[in-house]
Amino acid sequence: xxxxxxxxxxxxxxxxxxxxxxxxxxxxxxxxxxxxxxxxxxxxxxxxxxxxxxxxxxxxxxxxxxxxxxxxxxxxxxxxxxxxxxxxxxxxxxxxxxxxxxxxxxxxxxxxxxxxx
Numbered sequence: 001x002x003x004x005x006x007x008x009x010x011x012x013x014x015x016x017x018x019x020x021x022x023x024x025x026x027x028x029x030x031x032x033x034x035x036x037x038x039x040x041x042x043x044x045x046x047x048x049x050x051x052x053x054x055x056x057x058x059x060x061x062x063x064x065x066x067x068x069x070x071x072x073x074x075x076x077x078x079x080x081x082x083x084x085x086x087x088x089x090x091x092x093x094x095x096x097x098x099x100x101x102x103x104x105x106x107x108x109x110x111x112x113x114x115x116x117x
Contacts, residue, residue: 016110024091028057029070036073037065040101044108045073053115069093071111073104087111 032054034045042063048071049059062069076097079086085098085107094111098104 022090026089026091026094028054028059030057032057032059032070033068034059034061034071035064035067035069036104037063038073038075038101038104039063041073041104041108044105045071048108048112051112051115053112071096073098073108075099075104079103085110089114 032049034049036042036045042061045061048054049061059070065074071094073096076086077099079097079099081103082100083102083106085096085103087107087110088095088097096104096107096111098107
């Protein structure tokens with residue numbers, strides 16, 4: 001996933017308030033693990049795992065807070081707003097932090113949009 005032009009974010013379904021670019025590149029591993037300890041995140045993660053933009057990679061969804069994961073979802077009370085989230089993409093994986101189930105859902109949808117760009 002290589003996105004260096006901020007104007008591409010205008011195409012996203014969920015509006016992005018702030019974008020910070022860092023060095024590095026994330027590539028989905030051949031067998032990705034999408035993980036969250038919360039039941040509410042499992043269905044959106046399963047939708048992401050089935051998304052055609054992830055092909056030819058195979059993604060497995062697990063309900064866990066521990067172990068290796070290509071994508072991990074956390075709740076963070078420091079994130080302000082019930083629909084707010086922080087989506088960090090790094091060479092070693094993707095981390096979603098949200099204050100609520102709604103924020104996590106929107107972050108996963110944003111990630112689906114980013115994967116299609």
